[in-house]
Amino acid sequence: MHCSELLVGVRERTPMETLLYYVTSGNDVQVLGSLCMLATLLQTKELDESMLDALGILPQRKQHKKLLLEALVGEGPDEEQLFSLESNSTRDGVGSELNGYLKKLQDKYGVESSCQDVGASPRVHKFQVLDALVSLFGRSNISAETLWKGGWLLRQLLPYSGAEFNSDHLKLLNDSYRNSASGLLEEVRGIWPDLLITVICDEWKKCKRAIEASSPWKDLESILLSSQMPSAEGESSFTAGERMCELVKVFVLLHQLQTFSLGRALADQPPLNPLALASENVRATTAGIDASGPKLGNELRLVDAVPCRIAFERGKERHFCFLPISLGTSGWVVLAEELPLKQHYGVVRVAAPLAGSNPQIDTRHPRWLHLRIRPSTLPFVDPGKSGVYGKAKTKALVDGRWTLAFRDEESCKYALSMIIEEINLQGNEVERRIKPLLDIGSTLHTLNPSSHHPDSLSSYSTPSNSL
Numbered sequence: 001m002h003c004s005e006l007l008v009g010v011r012e013r014t015p016m017e018t019l020l021y022y023v024t025s026g027n028d029v030q031v032l033g034s035l036c037m038l039a040t041l042l043q044t045k046e047l048d049e050s051m052l053d054a055l056g057i058l059p060q061r062k063q064h065k066k067l068l069l070e071a072l073v074g075e076g077p078d079e080e081q082l083f084s085l086e087s088n089s090t091r092d093g094v095g096s097e098l099n100g101y102l103k104k105l106q107d108k109y110g111v112e113s114s115c116q117d118v119g120a121s122p123r124v125h126k127f128q129v130l131d132a133l134v135s136l137f138g139r140s141n142i143s144a145e146t147l148w149k150g151g152w153l154l155r156q157l158l159p160y161s162g163a164e165f166n167s168d169h170l171k172l173l174n175d176s177y178r179n180s181a182s183g184l185l186e187e188v189r190g191i192w193p194d195l196l197i198t199v200i201c202d203e204w205k206k207c208k209r210a211i212e213a214s215s216p217w218k219d220l221e222s223i224l225l226s227s228q229m230p231s232a233e234g235e236s237s238f239t240a241g242e243r244m245c246e247l248v249k250v251f252v253l254l255h256q257l258q259t260f261s262l263g264r265a266l267a268d269q270p271p272l273n274p275l276a277l278a279s280e281n282v283r284a285t286t287a288g289i290d291a292s293g294p295k296l297g298n299e300l301r302l303v304d305a306v307p308c309r310i311a312f313e314r315g316k317e318r319h320f321c322f323l324p325i326s327l328g329t330s331g332w333v334v335l336a337e338e339l340p341l342k343q344h345y346g347v348v349r350v351a352a353p354l355a356g357s358n359p360q361i362d363t364r365h366p367r368w369l370h371l372r373i374r375p376s377t378l379p380f381v382d383p384g385k386s387g388v389y390g391k392a393k394t395k396a397l398v399d400g401r402w403t404l405a406f407r408d409e410e411s412c413k414y415a416l417s418m419i420i421e422e423i424n425l426q427g428n429e430v431e432r433r434i435k436p437l438l439d440i441g442s443t444l445h446t447l448n449p450s451s452h453h454p455d456s457l458s459s460y461s462t463p464s465n466s467l
Helices: 015-025 028-043 049-055 060-072 088-109 122-136 144-157 167-188 193-211 220-224 236-261 282-287 409-438 440-447
Strands: 299-301 306-313 316-327 330-338 345-353 368-373 400-405
Touching: 015 028, 015 122, 028 144, 122 144, 122 167, 144 193, 144 236, 167 193, 167 236, 167 409, 193 236, 193 409, 236 440, 282 299, 282 316, 306 330, 306 409, 316 345, 316 409, 330 409, 345 368, 368 409
Parallel strands: none
Antiparallel strands: 299 345, 306 316, 306 400, 316 330, 330 345, 368 400
């Protein structure tokens, strides 16, 4: 984004007000550009600490240094001494310095502006920046990448605790977190629950590294010109996967912001319940499926399997036994070929993801069961299998369709009930594992009971009617 775009309307606002206006009301590109400019101001060596303090973006570690210096020279809160940041001489110096930068912007871009409000209290400006950033995290039309940049800025201003948060800040952050947690819970019953925990763990590490970094970006221009992940038009499961990953990024950021705002260090791994014992799923155990899942050519027991017919090629109908299986957070729909010399056993010929299969009985042919078959993984979750960040093989990610024909309506209904049962078991296990992550209030209270405060962010409770 061009710098002049950021300064539109600056005649009516001070420069900082203009930047914060875009943070709270601009589109994604305007927000990202404003955050980049704030980060550049915060890190530039051309601005001294008094200037950063006047703008409200003096990093907390430097604020501590300033307070220590004030204590050493015996400066009190009501004193107007030489080193006071509230003194007229300092305000005049800061105003002159800022006017010099604005004059350069005016000469280069032809935009007139002033710093009429720069003499206001640095604490006022600090809260203006804080208000804008907290408001940003509640916006639903801003990309996760941009929100992460806002998270980095907030971390610089409040690296140890959120003592400067007021009750309104806490409420806004809590509301944003709860909305994000609700969206995450919906993904448990969505198309990609089998990859949800993998994405959470991956994004947790990335987000922690990003907001704790000493610098947000190495190449400012590449961030401003960056694009979103390529969308695969018409490929619904791929689009759903992109949305799921974006939602996880936002949720992880909000979780980590709440954690450090309450004075807690960020853990290296997200809080998750351990894996359940494989033996807990009766159907998987009976079939002889282990943690590696059904492998093509392997034998399995066909208890509960239902005979069916399917044509993968026109005019070439094949007979299989249909069996849906879930195991922990994974799940498959399996087509096995019955062994003629080994009763109740078959060989796995086809296996596809259980999640996202969206089973439906045909309204005109009640013996037919329609299934959607999505890809087994997403390119941006497993780049090694799909080219450079998924771009090379995006076109291959097309949802398949199966139509299984059963011998009678009852068999079709039984197959449908089995697949719904396994989908629910899979979702239940995913939800069980992420429960500590959703219950952030209880987790933090357990880690540090003394940190609980009436204004602290409340925990997210899993709805009682969830499956």
